Amino acid sequence: MTTDARDVPADPTSTERLSAAGLDYRIVDLTVDETANGFQRAADRGFLGAEPNAESLAQGRKTFAQRRNIGVYEPGAPATALPVATTNAWVTPLTVPGGGELDMWAISMVTVAATHRRRGIARSLLEGELRAAASAGVPMAGLTVSEATIYGRYGFGSAIPVAHLTIDTRRAGWGGATPSGRVEYVDRETLAADIGTVHERARRGVAGRIPGWQGRWEGLSGASPAGQDRDKARGVRFLDDAGELRGALAYTLNEKGDSFRFRLDIGLLVAETPDAVAALWRFALQHDLVDEVTADLRPLDDPLPWLVSDPRGVTQVVHDHGWLRILDLPTAFTARRFSAPVDLVLRVEDSLGFAAGDWRLRADASGGATVEAVTDAEIDITLDVSALSSLYSGGVRAATLHGAGLITADAAAVEALDRALVAFPVPSLDIWY
Structure with a gap:
């Protein structure tokens, strides 16, 4: 049975270290409205987000409540105070080469207030998460990062590179086949459900992937009242010849200047068959009035450059994304x-x-x-260990x-x-x- 991270106490070493620095390191109780709201507001502030409204706070708490939330506070801070640093974690299955799974301590929402930099807080947060994971017997930790220069010192390695694709649709054209089956529009709630269904099937066959969660799907589909670009979110799904759901695409359309031409930004394209991948790419590239398509977090073996007539119409930028940290070799x-x-x-x-x-x-x-x-x-x-962690999933070469x-x-x-x-x-x- 997978460990519930919420059952793991606050790390005593980080508690002691931050106490000596005049700070209070503790698990945050999200059953108390004032404490929960302060934690979420601090996390949004740390990622330079807008001040959340009541709907955003309620939506976010559905996800946060499933995780182990750590806050760092000034001593004697009231319940309504914002923590000066945050992080949260949960234990999730990581797909490993060969299709098996390994428990991973997923770390998220790592923030330190700009007023409290250079005080050893980030070190205490990250090392505290690693010690907590190891104490619970979790053999791997992982995170996705906003800055790539921080995490190697804690033993994390950039293990799962991905590609950002930008497609000039008029130059690239379409050179692939037209798969049988059909693409159809769906409403936001259906899109959220379909993304979750296909993602869970598809992620089990690809090393480096983890399950998503309902709040993530609702944000991408526009079903969340707090979702970014909610009013622009649209989606389609792909059904095969037997009427089975095999893929889904969440996207937004953004006008380019005043020419009534558009850029289609893919939020997520999930598919479990080659036909589904091709059909959804074809829908995006042949959309009326769209001159450009963008998609991030695409696999390095994405067939898209081979599905177009002119691959020079596709720009690929490879960047780091998934970072891993081996705890139990x-x-x-x-x-x-x-x-x-x-x-x-x-x-x-x-x-x-x-x-x-x-x-x-x-x-x-x-x-x-x-x-x-x-x-x-x-x-x-x-x-x-950071180099070995980079090699673990098989996407980074030892020769490199x-x-x-x-x-x-x-x-x-x-x-x-x-x-x-x-x-x-x-x-x-x-x-x-």
Whole structure:
């Protein structure tokens, strides 16, 4: 049974550290309106969002209440006070190479007020989350980040890159087939339900993905009263020849200047069959009056550049998105499958101690693996836990990190590790969390 993060107490080390700095670190009780509202307002402020109204607060609490919420307060602050820092977490299944799942401590809403920077708060928040996860026996932590320079120092590695696509529809055209089945408009509530249904099916076959949640789907579909661009949100779904739901697309339309030409911004395209992917892309690219289509968080093996007549009409920008942090190395690596046999001894450096040590990793031709701690063994590869975490899902090449000086090993060991870890299909993560 998956651990409920809300049952895990506040980390004593971070509690003590922040107390010594004159701050109060504690779990926030969202059953108290004043406390809950202050926490949510502080989180929105931290991400430079607008001051939330009553509807936004009520909508957000439906999600926040399912998570373990941590706030940092000035001593003696009243219940209505905004915390000076926030974070929350929950335990969710992470799809791993081979289609299995691993419990992951998902971290979100990490904010520190601009008035309280450089006081060690972020360190206490993040290390506190990692210690809490490890104490609960959760073998992996993960997050998506607004800044990419912070998290490596805590052992996180950029593990799941994605692509931002911009399509000039008039140049790109359409070169793919016209799949059988049909695309149809749906209302906001139906779209939210359909996105959730297809996403849950599709995410189980792609390493790096996690389940979404109702508040996320309602925000994308416009069904949420607090959703961004709510009034612009639209959506369609794809049904196959048998009438089965196989894909859904949430998008907004934004006018470009005063020419009555538009840009179609895809909020989420989810599909579980190639026909569904093609049909939904075709709908977007051939939409009347649309000159440009944008989509972020697309997998690096997205077929779109091969579905158009002129691939130079498609601009792809690859960027980091999913970050992982190994806490229990044997559990994490025996949960996934390997693409080639391997027998290597890894020396893993971890300043926080969770994954540090010398480990013999062996995988056989069936893809199953064993990991055991060793002593006095010849070391094949030396790397930091952040580098190993980047490699875990199979979407980042060991050769790349070796070339960057982040792995110490000979070429044969690097190639052996690459062949073993590569994952099919390419890992991806299509939501923020």
